[in-house]
Amino acid sequence: MDHKYINSMLSQMDKDLAAKGMSRREAMKLAGISGAGMFMGATNASANEKEEIKEVKSGVKGKIVIVGGGLAGMSTARRLLNFLDNPDITVIEPEALSVSYQPGQTLVGGGIWDIDDIRVKRDDYIPDGVKIIKEKVIDFHPQINELTTAEGTVVKYDYLVLATGLHLDFERIKGLENAGRAMSAGDNSKLLKAMGDDGICSIYTAEGAAATWTQMQKFIEKAKNKKDGEKVQFVFTHPNTPVKCGGAPKKILNLANARLKEAGARGNAELSFYPNGGVMFGVPQYHDAIVGQFKREGYKWYYRHNLIEVDKEKKIATFDSKWQEKGPFDPIMRDFEVVSKHEKVRVPYDFLHVTPPQLAPREIAESDLGSAKGWVPVNKETLQHIRYDNVFAIGDVAQVPMGKTGGSVRKQYKVLVTNLIARMEGKKLPAKYAGYTVCPLITTIGTVMLAEFNWTREPTPSFPLDPTVERWMWWLMKIHLLKPMTVVGMIQTGRA
Amino acid sequence: MKKIILSALVASVALVAADKTPIYKSGMLLPPQPKVIYEQQCAQCHGMDGKQTSFKGSSTVVYSPITGLNADALAKELKEYRGGIKSKDYGPLQKYGYGALMKTSLTDLSWEEIDSLSQWISNNLK
Numbered sequence A: 001m002d003h004k005y006i007n008s009m010l011s012q013m014d015k016d017l018a019a020k021g022m023s024r025r026e027a028m029k030l031a032g033i034s035g036a037g038m039f040m041g042a043t044n045a046s047a048n049e050k051e052e053i054k055e056v057k058s059g060v061k062g063k064i065v066i067v068g069g070g071l072a073g074m075s076t077a078r079r080l081l082n083f084l085d086n087p088d089i090t091v092i093e094p095e096a097l098s099v100s101y102q103p104g105q106t107l108v109g110g111g112i113w114d115i116d117d118i119r120v121k122r123d124d125y126i127p128d129g130v131k132i133i134k135e136k137v138i139d140f141h142p143q144i145n146e147l148t149t150a151e152g153t154v155v156k157y158d159y160l161v162l163a164t165g166l167h168l169d170f171e172r173i174k175g176l177e178n179a180g181r182a183m184s185a186g187d188n189s190k191l192l193k194a195m196g197d198d199g200i201c202s203i204y205t206a207e208g209a210a211a212t213w214t215q216m217q218k219f220i221e222k223a224k225n226k227k228d229g230e231k232v233q234f235v236f237t238h239p240n241t242p243v244k245c246g247g248a249p250k251k252i253l254n255l256a257n258a259r260l261k262e263a264g265a266r267g268n269a270e271l272s273f274y275p276n277g278g279v280m281f282g283v284p285q286y287h288d289a290i291v292g293q294f295k296r297e298g299y300k301w302y303y304r305h306n307l308i309e310v311d312k313e314k315k316i317a318t319f320d321s322k323w324q325e326k327g328p329f330d331p332i333m334r335d336f337e338v339v340s341k342h343e344k345v346r347v348p349y350d351f352l353h354v355t356p357p358q359l360a361p362r363e364i365a366e367s368d369l370g371s372a373k374g375w376v377p378v379n380k381e382t383l384q385h386i387r388y389d390n391v392f393a394i395g396d397v398a399q400v401p402m403g404k405t406g407g408s409v410r411k412q413y414k415v416l417v418t419n420l421i422a423r424m425e426g427k428k429l430p431a432k433y434a435g436y437t438v439c440p441l442i443t444t445i446g447t448v449m450l451a452e453f454n455w456t457r458e459p460t461p462s463f464p465l466d467p468t469v470e471r472w473m474w475w476l477m478k479i480h481l482l483k484p485m486t487v488v489g490m491i492q493t494g495r496a
Numbered sequence B: 001m002k003k004i005i006l007s008a009l010v011a012s013v014a015l016v017a018a019d020k021t022p023i024y025k026s027g028m029l030l031p032p033q034p035k036v037i038y039e040q041q042c043a044q045c046h047g048m049d050g051k052q053t054s055f056k057g058s059s060t061v062v063y064s065p066i067t068g069l070n071a072d073a074l075a076k077e078l079k080e081y082r083g084g085i086k087s088k089d090y091g092p093l094q095k096y097g098y099g100a101l102m103k104t105s106l107t108d109l110s111w112e113e114i115d116s117l118s119q120w121i122s123n124n125l126k
């Protein structure tokens, strides 16, 4: 961990606090208590999502199999134990570092944390009473409630929870085919080799996040020593698929900016953002706040650009750029047609941060449990599969709009456990997920904008402060509180 | 400690379970198994020895044997056949013939799998 930053941030904070006559200790306590509520959005949770006060255990029986023991799978397993008298729960998870703290990858990429700060071992968090199979599921047979692992183990179930997360599809980008696909945790040496050592990087894997910091330092150094008046080009992408944590591509941009300023090299660098979409954020208020921040910081941005190719030798990123033009007059419609156009745009880079296209694991997408788009089609409120009523999905793999964050998982796992037990008891599913997502947008070292929202696309702040304002208090939460909240609160107790 | 013993126990129980035949499918982030890929994707047309030169489906197709090939050159061809997975920029390659058919067989393979398959073909089909 980079203590210099923590310390300078803390001293800034002390000044802020002193002005209000408060000590750091008092403030931390306050942030700690409300911090928990903040990440859960407790104050604004709809009645349906409110936690049961008492944990009444159910006597129902049935074999529950959870595929994927990452954040969603492990915390669901742990929580089910709290509500079942006779739990029969099996988690299938092949990756030893499956519960590593992915939101911390951004901080690793910005050189604030080390990779060891985010590594969390699966075997340290397997709750007593939960069986684990350390294999990978390859084949699903939902018609007969059965699945098979790569080792050939056949597992039968009464109830199935899909929590496999998603695949990072680097191989779709021409020039990075060697990288193959990847998952965030574990060995990603193949990916790192394919990206090379000359400016291409991605915080979307843990190891890639560490490499991002190495590359970032190199090009900040280059900017520092620039004398020819040319600018070192820092380019950041956002693909044309759903991504986990839609804020991460901008957070790493902001951290690079902060590091450049700190090195006194910002004047010799240009930071550009190339998102596939036409806005910065789906929620208008946050969009406006981000555009304001982009202007203040002097970034450039180009909407509707999707990265399709990298030339590592010449250091050129090629984007597919889309726009619409006024077409010929249509005499029947009495209006002009709108013609969609696109062209390849070649952008020279020195440092290129790639946010890879993301998709459901192939074993899910191609099974009868997947949908045309790959994700598991569930009722977005109950999280129950639309065809198999003994199957549920949670986390990144579930086809739920705007839901691919740890903050959503934190809401979803409670809904899922309540509904799964109701299904086991033969009752109507009572709990409903309202689409809550939280995205702490790091705006610089020391401040965060805490973007909270749900399917209404309205900001849903769980704290009585303007959510579009960047605050050090959110930073404190991001740095100090969210990880223990996630790892200890969700995975270890199933209660947070 | 208790946790660890329990999980070790479960894992070993799973390991001795009866009807276990490891399965392999391409494109699932598993370490490549080139022989299985060959059996699944190639053998039907090319034969297990790589010497088969025709295939009778709805019509008969004729092609060359695939013995004695250089691994690197083969990998390059197969990657061209496969092209990018979703990008519209890559259509099926017609340079070597049977482009659409070859693309279908290769579309699920990662480059790592294609490399290992090519090596296997070069080493084993003489």
Ligand SMILES: Cc1cc2nc3c(=O)[nH]c(=O)nc-3n(C[C@H](O)[C@H](O)[C@H](O)COP(=O)(O)OP(=O)(O)OC[C@H]3O[C@@H](n4cnc5c(N)ncnc54)[C@H](O)[C@@H]3O)c2cc1C
Pocket (backbone or CB within 6 Å): A067, A068, A069, A070, A071, A072, A073, A092, A093, A094, A095, A098, A099, A101, A102, A103, A104, A105, A106, A135, A136, A137, A138, A163, A164, A165, A166, A183, A184, A185, A203, A204, A205, A244, A245, A248, A361, A363, A394, A395, A396, A397, A404, A405, A406, A407, A408, A409, A438, A439, A440
């Ligand atoms: C750079 C980055 C920054 C982020 N920042 C934030 C943030 O600030 N706030 C926030 O809330 N969220 C953030 N997230 C998102 C958050 O980490 C994810 O949404 C969360 O981890 C999803 O949990 P999950 O359990 O669905 O998937 P994962 O945690 O990815 O776990 C899936 C597990 O399933 C296993 N698996 C996959 N396939 C199989 C199979 N066939 N058989 C058995 N097991 C399988 C995998 O090995 C894996 O361990 C960030 C993510 C990244 C990458």
